[in-house]
Amino acid sequence: MSLTQNPNVNKWVEEMIALTKPEKVVWIDGSEEQLAQLKAEAISTGEMIELNQEKLPGCIYHRTKPNDVARVEDRTFICTKTKEDAGPTNNWMAPDEMKAMLTPLYDGSMKGRTMYVIPYSMGPIGSPLAKVGVEVTDSIYVVLNMNIMTRMGKAAFENLGDTSDDFVRGLHSKADVDPEKRYIVQFPEENTIWSINSAYGGNVLLGKKCFALRIASFQGKNEGWMAEHMLILGVKKPDGEVKYITAAFPSACGKTNLAMLIPPEGYKKAGYEVFTVGDDIAWMKPGEDGRLYAINPENGFFGVAPGTNAKSNYNALASTKKNTIFTNVAINNDDMTVWWEGLDKNPPVNATEWKGAKVNGPEFTSVVGADGKKQTLAHPNSRFTAPAVNCPCISPEFNNPKGVPVTAIIFGGRRASTTPLVYQSFDWTHGTYIGSAVSSETTAAATGAVGVLRHDPMAMKPFIGYNVGDYWAHWLEMGEKLGDKAPKIFNVNWFKKDDNGNFLWPGFGDNMRVLDWIIKRCEGTVDAVETPIGYIPKKEDINLEGIEDEVTPEILDKLLDVDTDLWKKEIAEMRRYYKEDIADKGGKIPAALYEVLDKIEARLAK
Ligand code: OXD
Numbered sequence: 001m002s003l004t005q006n007p008n009v010n011k012w013v014e015e016m017i018a019l020t021k022p023e024k025v026v027w028i029d030g031s032e033e034q035l036a037q038l039k040a041e042a043i044s045t046g047e048m049i050e051l052n053q054e055k056l057p058g059c060i061y062h063r064t065k066p067n068d069v070a071r072v073e074d075r076t077f078i079c080t081k082t083k084e085d086a087g088p089t090n091n092w093m094a095p096d097e098m099k100a101m102l103t104p105l106y107d108g109s110m111k112g113r114t115m116y117v118i119p120y121s122m123g124p125i126g127s128p129l130a131k132v133g134v135e136v137t138d139s140i141y142v143v144l145n146m147n148i149m150t151r152m153g154k155a156a157f158e159n160l161g162d163t164s165d166d167f168v169r170g171l172h173s174k175a176d177v178d179p180e181k182r183y184i185v186q187f188p189e190e191n192t193i194w195s196i197n198s199a200y201g202g203n204v205l206l207g208k209k210c211f212a213l214r215i216a217s218f219q220g221k222n223e224g225w226m227a228e229h230m231l232i233l234g235v236k237k238p239d240g241e242v243k244y245i246t247a248a249f250p251s252a253c254g255k256t257n258l259a260m261l262i263p264p265e266g267y268k269k270a271g272y273e274v275f276t277v278g279d280d281i282a283w284m285k286p287g288e289d290g291r292l293y294a295i296n297p298e299n300g301f302f303g304v305a306p307g308t309n310a311k312s313n314y315n316a317l318a319s320t321k322k323n324t325i326f327t328n329v330a331i332n333n334d335d336m337t338v339w340w341e342g343l344d345k346n347p348p349v350n351a352t353e354w355k356g357a358k359v360n361g362p363e364f365t366s367v368v369g370a371d372g373k374k375q376t377l378a379h380p381n382s383r384f385t386a387p388a389v390n391c392p393c394i395s396p397e398f399n400n401p402k403g404v405p406v407t408a409i410i411f412g413g414r415r416a417s418t419t420p421l422v423y424q425s426f427d428w429t430h431g432t433y434i435g436s437a438v439s440s441e442t443t444a445a446a447t448g449a450v451g452v453l454r455h456d457p458m459a460m461k462p463f464i465g466y467n468v469g470d471y472w473a474h475w476l477e478m479g480e481k482l483g484d485k486a487p488k489i490f491n492v493n494w495f496k497k498d499d500n501g502n503f504l505w506p507g508f509g510d511n512m513r514v515l516d517w518i519i520k521r522c523e524g525t526v527d528a529v530e531t532p533i534g535y536i537p538k539k540e541d542i543n544l545e546g547i548e549d550e551v552t553p554e555i556l557d558k559l560l561d562v563d564t565d566l567w568k569k570e571i572a573e574m575r576r577y578y579k580e581d582i583a584d585k586g587g588k589i590p591a592a593l594y595e596v597l598d599k600i601e602a603r604l605a606k
């Protein structure tokens, strides 16, 4: 029975029932009893596996099909009325054409199955920045994950009210999990998402990338706010004041690690603390005082497991110790716990690898495959879905409906050369340019050539729900609206290397030293060196206490170096990118961004 009087919700759910023809319909109220019952059912059918309830209370395991282990960008579409409105960074099809193609796939796709109707809120219930979504799905895995990742249940409907039409309609059916018929489709003009033939996280937890980034970025443009692929962290200073920073990085650049950073000893002793507000998505809107406020629309972390350990990210690991869902990691059959590459150096002897085969872990992981890489017990994109409340450093402001005021915005990527450890933009327009120029070198972990530069503007390339040129224009408009209250914009690069290929900067907790400089710049308490590309730190202003042996003055010189020749090449590449990848393909680049390029070029020529 429906959980809401809202006729818009009820009409849409009726239509989805008529289309997919489920045997049964269950409305998710979010109660403990209902969740316990669904969990038990999923365990009884084998869809979920119960883990060791003493060591990992409340934790369960799920294995997806081997063909269904990651987001599928080539099968992700933005269906706006015109192709131009989707722009050069998105796949596009006309909405009617897409619906005509997908309707037969959905027709009867839930026959013999249960449809779950999930009401959820992205953002704290009742927050003026929050938004409501309803997802219908034929997957219990989706229900159990959405329970962790969102504020799920009846309260979301109460927040929506009995008449509003302002909710995002998400239709998901795993159908036959056929990769040839897999589509992840956003209809931004209709607040609608259709996802079919996948049962993997990012493709099916429709509140996350589909709603909170693709649909929300479009809503934000129309409503005067921003949906960004950014972590949010708070730095508490010894005087007790907390400064909030958001940061956008392409994948494989350590976003979750930065969000949950543990400061070096010296900082801890001095009284610094870092709090996590979010690790993936920020919704930001000007507040009553004219400053930019951010909420994390999510309620949990959907993190990559491999590489997570007590050293690389103690807080993330601690977050996974209860009420967590593990997807595609390995199981240690001796005690029904979980394992992944990089957790420790001892793969379980009696293991089940991510595809479900029982193997001897050490033997299995010593075999080099045809691709020259060692076999892995856990899939490289295996995940944990962990409740945010589990995180030892979760911010006390996590549920604050007003959000947190943003002092600084950071962009970054993985760059072996060219880009210094940190630099500050001259102003918001220059900062927007820096965001548009975000790029990262591919790592050995990804397919394709290593070290190839991939452009990923604002780390949003796969997530901007409209034309990237209009998105950049929206950034510029937001800057105008915020005026002198706008956050300061910085760029960082933790990945600069020496001539022998060694990283110059230790990273992880030591990134606190860079955050420290950024905060002081925002407060106006440190000077900087003006270079053609922006302000860089004076050497003495980066606190190296405790790592003087590792980061010598010579190394610091290299980290902060701005090489004119390399930057001339960088600017030439940006001109090529703007022209060939964006403008020639229908992206309208704001004139102000070309002016920034001209100015940097002129400064470099001097
Ligand atoms: C991503 C993620 O792919 O957060 O960006 O999963």
Ligand code: MN
Residues within 6 Å of the ligand: 229, 280
């Ligand atoms: Mn992400």
